[in-house]
Amino acid sequence: MYRERRAALPGAVLWTSVSTGGPVRVLPDGCLDLLWSSRSGLLVAGPDRTAHVSAGTPGERWLGLRLPPGTGPAVFGVPAGELRDRRIPLDALWGRAADEVAERLGDRPTAGALEAVAAARLSAAGGPDPLGSRVAALLDAGVSVTATAAEVGLGPRALHRRSLALFGYGPKTLARILRMRRAVALARAGVPLAEAAARSGYADQAHLTRDVRELAGVPPSKLLAG
Template identity: 45%
Template sequence: MQGRVNPTGYRERPAPRGAGLACVWTSALPRAAAEPFVQRVVPDGCVDVYWSERDGRVFVAGPDTGPMPALLLPGDRFVGVRFRPGTAGRVLTVPPAAVRDARVPLSDLWGADAERLEHSGDPGRALMAALVARAASAPPPDPLVAGLIPALATGSVARAADDLGFSERQIRRRTMDAFGYGPKTLQRVLRFQKALRLARTGTPFADVTQAAGYADQTHLAHEVRELGGAPLGTFR
């Protein structure tokens, strides 16, 4: 199914500002679909919280360190909220590392509060309202995060530490706390996402290699397969 046109009608719209949220998204496979569809979910440094109509439950997804294919059956519908990288832990009140590479029922983290969302008349709207409310009362985000992403996207861990005025040990600890994995993994994910963005604009792969910071096209191909589970051309 890789390489087929995505039939799920995936859509994003802006999320309320100031809550650390990147977007609200919806995805649905029509009941008339001839067969199930495998949605390719790849690492992006984010944590998502989504409601599944089939399960009638809300789940926390990510942060991922590799491809996580998601099977959609005809009639499936999802409504989700995506956190900006490094912002989810303070709102969900769980370290991102605790849900790394996992799909965890929100009720495991929030108990009865999550169950009330699931049984509301509009779980997607209720979920958004709950996350915005919790964000308003949550501790402030780590101030290091805002500078950490561009620093690691363009240089080594040692250089990022020097530029930001922290030790490498502090960078590693605070990256793990904010993103759920260490700075080297975050670098790989940021570089991978940049490669995808460039490839989707039609940039030649040789130019993608250089612009995204890969050693050569073999390195690019290997990393894309490791993180995305498919050749770069399938993401265009």
């Protein structure tokens, strides 16, 4: 019941789903989402430190725009850290502007219309902070936090401070989340866990298992089965 595709916004993903009423486990990814629910209207999903488990109403329709790490703050107008581990109505951030957006989108917005809202906000903000994509790409490639800081010309404290605003957490946490996602993607593609762990930068399979338990809330076997 879940579908996704690339959005026109660089690095963004458009997705749709219809809830069955059962729990859905969403892994952390350093992203912020602009959401529409047939039950709750327009919402913002902040960056999660651990998996977010939601249980929607059966038949509830969802449309979402997942913004790449570092882009959300420019769209929503607040640092990512203020939205960490939160799901809030859009009007809590945009006030009357959110009401105008909701009226314009109507009762059943299209993916293109939702993306146009984010694109307009991003353009008005002058685009995303380019540091976000640089840092996220380096960490996702397995570059150490120390080497990443040096590559972008920042000291460790400055990188941590900027990361809190861009991603909702520090670079070490983001690197850990991205590493887990790399390993899980490999495992879902059929790569044995031990090999997936080694290829993703883990010391061993046990190290991967601990991270999955802590970040996803379940062991790898249950996560992959789901």
